Amino acid sequence: MASSVPEKVEEHVQPILQEKNLELVDIEFVKEGKNWFLRVFIDSDTGVDLDDCTAVSEKLSEVLDSEDPIEQAYYLEVSSPGAERPLKKKEDIYKAVNKHVYVTTYAPVDGSKAFEGKLLSFDGETMIVETRDKQRKIETAVPYSQVAKARLAVAL
Numbered sequence: 001m002a003s004s005v006p007e008k009v010e011e012h013v014q015p016i017l018q019e020k021n022l023e024l025v026d027i028e029f030v031k032e033g034k035n036w037f038l039r040v041f042i043d044s045d046t047g048v049d050l051d052d053c054t055a056v057s058e059k060l061s062e063v064l065d066s067e068d069p070i071e072q073a074y075y076l077e078v079s080s081p082g083a084e085r086p087l088k089k090k091e092d093i094y095k096a097v098n099k100h101v102y103v104t105t106y107a108p109v110d111g112s113k114a115f116e117g118k119l120l121s122f123d124g125e126t127m128i129v130e131t132r133d134k135q136r137k138i139e140t141a142v143p144y145s146q147v148a149k150a151r152l153a154v155a156l
Contacts, residue, residue: 005029005038008069009060013040016059022052025081026088029074036074041081053078087150093122102153103129105146115140116153 006027017024025041042048042056057078064070087093087101102116109115117131120139127142127150 005070009038009040009064012063012067012069013056013060016056016063017042020052020055022048022056025092026086029070036072037077038070038074039077039079041079041086043081043085048080053080083152083154085152087152090122090124090144093119093127093144093150096150096152097122100153100155101129101150103127103142103150104148105142106148107146109142109146110140112140115142 006029009027009029010024013024013027022042022044025043026039027041028037028039030037030039040056040060042052044052057076060078061076064076084102085092087096096119099119100117101119103114105113105115107113115129115131117129120128120130122128122144125144127144127147129140129142131138131140
């Protein structure tokens with residue numbers, strides 16, 4: 001049942017976000033302890049602030065209350081994905097070119113399953129990630145089909 005909740009919520013939140021020129025990053029519906037949480041992560045090219053999150057939360061809450069697509073009680077949270085935003089779709093990865101990323105893979109690529117560094121390019125099939133080994137720069141071609149998770153990373 002919980003697996004269909006994000007899809008149902010997406011149908012209701014997309015028109016709200018389009019009206020406000022915001023994008024949907026992710027939706028989570030998770031049980032923590034005895035409580036269910038519906039988390040909606042939003043963003044835009046210029047970022048989001050508390051007013052954006054509040055406006056979307058209020059409007060989405062009204063729609064969900066009237067449509068009632070979720071059977072159990074839950075807490076609604078609308079927020080920014082933060083500095084280490086997940087890269088869920090190919091479009092997210094295209095936008096992350098020339099940014100610092102952290103990528104994990106299902107199977108080792110060139111002997112490693114984790115890569116942190118600058119995303120040099122993405123052609124829709126392969127991500128080229130530049131990592132460092134002491135003073136040496138290493139470019140690794142990571143097949144998109146092997147990516148388990150990808151996110152922006154804060155460079156230290």
